[in-house]
Amino acid sequence: MPAPFTKSKSALLLSLLLGFGQAQATSEPGPTALATRLGIPHPAVIAHRGASFDAPESTAAAYKAARDLGADYLEMDLQRSKDGVLFALHDNNLQRTTDVASKFPERKDSPANAFTMAELKTLDAGSWFNAAYPDRARPAFAGLKILTLDEVIDIAEGNALHKPGLYIETKEPKQFPGIEHDLKEKLQARGWLNPTGSKLAKSELAVGQGKGKVVLQTFEKSSLELLQKEMPAVPKILLLWVGEGSIEPKSKVTFAESGEKDKAAYYARQEPKDKAEFQQWIDYAKAQGAIGTGPSAALTQGGDQSYSDLVQPWMNQYTHSQGLLVHVYTVDEAVDYQKVMDAGVDGIFTNRARELLAFYKRPAASVDQVLKNNGY
Ligand code: G3P
Ligand code: CA
Numbered sequence: 001m002p003a004p005f006t007k008s009k010s011a012l013l014l015s016l017l018l019g020f021g022q023a024q025a026t027s028e029p030g031p032t033a034l035a036t037r038l039g040i041p042h043p044a045v046i047a048h049r050g051a052s053f054d055a056p057e058s059t060a061a062a063y064k065a066a067r068d069l070g071a072d073y074l075e076m077d078l079q080r081s082k083d084g085v086l087f088a089l090h091d092n093n094l095q096r097t098t099d100v101a102s103k104f105p106e107r108k109d110s111p112a113n114a115f116t117m118a119e120l121k122t123l124d125a126g127s128w129f130n131a132a133y134p135d136r137a138r139p140a141f142a143g144l145k146i147l148t149l150d151e152v153i154d155i156a157e158g159n160a161l162h163k164p165g166l167y168i169e170t171k172e173p174k175q176f177p178g179i180e181h182d183l184k185e186k187l188q189a190r191g192w193l194n195p196t197g198s199k200l201a202k203s204e205l206a207v208g209q210g211k212g213k214v215v216l217q218t219f220e221k222s223s224l225e226l227l228q229k230e231m232p233a234v235p236k237i238l239l240l241w242v243g244e245g246s247i248e249p250k251s252k253v254t255f256a257e258s259g260e261k262d263k264a265a266y267y268a269r270q271e272p273k274d275k276a277e278f279q280q281w282i283d284y285a286k287a288q289g290a291i292g293t294g295p296s297a298a299l300t301q302g303g304d305q306s307y308s309d310l311v312q313p314w315m316n317q318y319t320h321s322q323g324l325l326v327h328v329y330t331v332d333e334a335v336d337y338q339k340v341m342d343a344g345v346d347g348i349f350t351n352r353a354r355e356l357l358a359f360y361k362r363p364a365a366s367v368d369q370v371l372k373n374n375g376y
Contacts, residue, residue: 028323031346035325038235038291039195039212040072044347045356046167047071048330049090053351054136054367056129057097058088059144061376063155066164068370070362071353072207073167073215074156078149078183080176085117086149086186092172098123098146113175120146140376149183153190156208163208166192167215169239173223180226187214193231217294219246221284228289237327238285239294242270242308248277249308264302271308278310282319292325294349297340305330316344334359 028034035042050062051069063074076088094100094112100123101108104115112120126144130137147155149168156164173179187193195210207213216227217237224238242249250273260266272278285293295310311328319326328340329349337359340348350356357364 028321031320031325034291034323035212035346038325039207039210040215040235040291040325040347041207041212042346043341043360044073044327045071045353045360045362046073046075046327046347046349047164047353048075048349048351049077049088050074051351051353051367051370053332054354055138055371055376056126056141056144057351058090058147059125059141060147060151060155061126061138061141061144061371061374063147063152064158064374065367065370065376066353067155067159067162068373069353069364069367070162070357071164072347073165074152075167075169075349076149076152077169077171078179079112079171080179080182081112081117081120082114083116083118084182086179086182087117087120088147088149088152090171092175094120094123097128098125099127111175117148138371138376149186150190153192163206165207165210165213165215167217169217170220170223170227173218173220173226180223180230183216183227184230187231187234193234221288224285224288224290232289235291236289237292237294237325238281238288238290239329240281240310241296242267242272242310247281247308247310248273250274262302263304264299264306267296267307268298268302268309272310275314278315279318282322282324286322286324290324292327292346293319294327294329297328297331297336299331300333300335300339305332311340311343311345313343320344331356 032042047066049057051065052062055061055065066074077090078086079089080086089112092111093109095108103122123146124143125146126141130141156166170179192214212235215235215237217239218224219239224236227236240246249270255263255266258266296307297311298309299306316326325346327347328345331337331340331348332350332352348356354364354367
């Protein structure tokens with residue numbers, strides 16, 4: 001019986017003769033080297049809407065907690081008020097996370113961008129959390145405000161010992177023509193388009209002071225192109241999912257037609273039309289100057305954050321082969337942290353920054369302590 005073909009001396013010799021070793025040495029750097037060159041921690045802890053498992057999303061409580069826990073990035077969804085102020089909010093309207101229905105009953109269904117910043121500031125963006133999650137409720141969450149981008153920047157800069165970066169998504173950017181330019185102006189005015197830590201030794205440089213202090217993210221191709229035009233030197237991520245406006249699915253069956261018990265089960269069965277369809281999105285991201293992608297994940301327990309599994313090893317390998325990083329959204333459980341890390345991702349969006357830091361064996365204070373320290 002002949003010996004099985006392994007990576008033998010002869011194979012090694014052959015690859016050297018053909019120059020494969022040289023080709024590998026001069027091709028794209030590995031993900032760790034790429035992240036290091038960009039000033040992005042590897043693997044990265046991206047606090048999704050702040051420490052939003054423990055405090056009302058996108059409020060000062062959530063962002064201060066994420067910062068003081070030691071997250072690398074404060075993630076936010078960017079919108080613009082009727083009077084032109086940039087602010088952090090995920091949903092298109094204010095119903096889920098504020099008391100808009102009692103303060104502005106006749107406008108409760110209006111998009112958030114139909115309100116001035118003064119109007120938005122009258123809303124209570126914290127009490128909904130206490131009602132929805134009584135086991136995590138705190139009296140001081142009641143009355144928390146929607147935050148402007150300026151205020152999120154203040155929070156990111158506000159801890160002398162740990163300075164996280166900002167990971168900013170242009171949310172529904174077609175609703176906000178010119179928001180990419182507005183964002184650039186604001187970041188420039190606040191000194192966030194230049195690394196500021198030049199006086200520090202490289203090893204002491206915090207994320208929020210280095211080259212990777214801002215990462216920009218979007219699901220929209222047109223917004224990626226505008227972000228690249230406005231801020232070519234700032235790292236950008238193209239967010240991915242399977243569905244309208246993103247990767248074309250293999251099956252056109254809708255959730256209603258599918259008979260699946262919930263959306264997570266439906267999405268878990270959704271997959272790209274074929275390999276080429278997935279690859280062309282990666283190729284597009286690279287061609288437009290993105291430094292990586294933000295794909296969805298299918299979560300073990302399902303739930304409303306569980307989508308199509310776009311971090312299968314072959315997908316991550318292809319993305320890496322194009323010299324791009326993979327930051328997966330939105331993962332909260334250790335079993336899934338392990339799964340996506342084993343599949344090869346380079347960072348994780350999480351609502352539970354404390355859990356992810358612990359998973360990576362990085363130091364982190366207790367959630368209760370950081371919330372109390374900040375008056376919550
Ligand atoms: O920004 C990526 C991640 O946040 C997933 O999307 O809907 O939570 O903004 P979403
Ligand atoms: Ca987001």
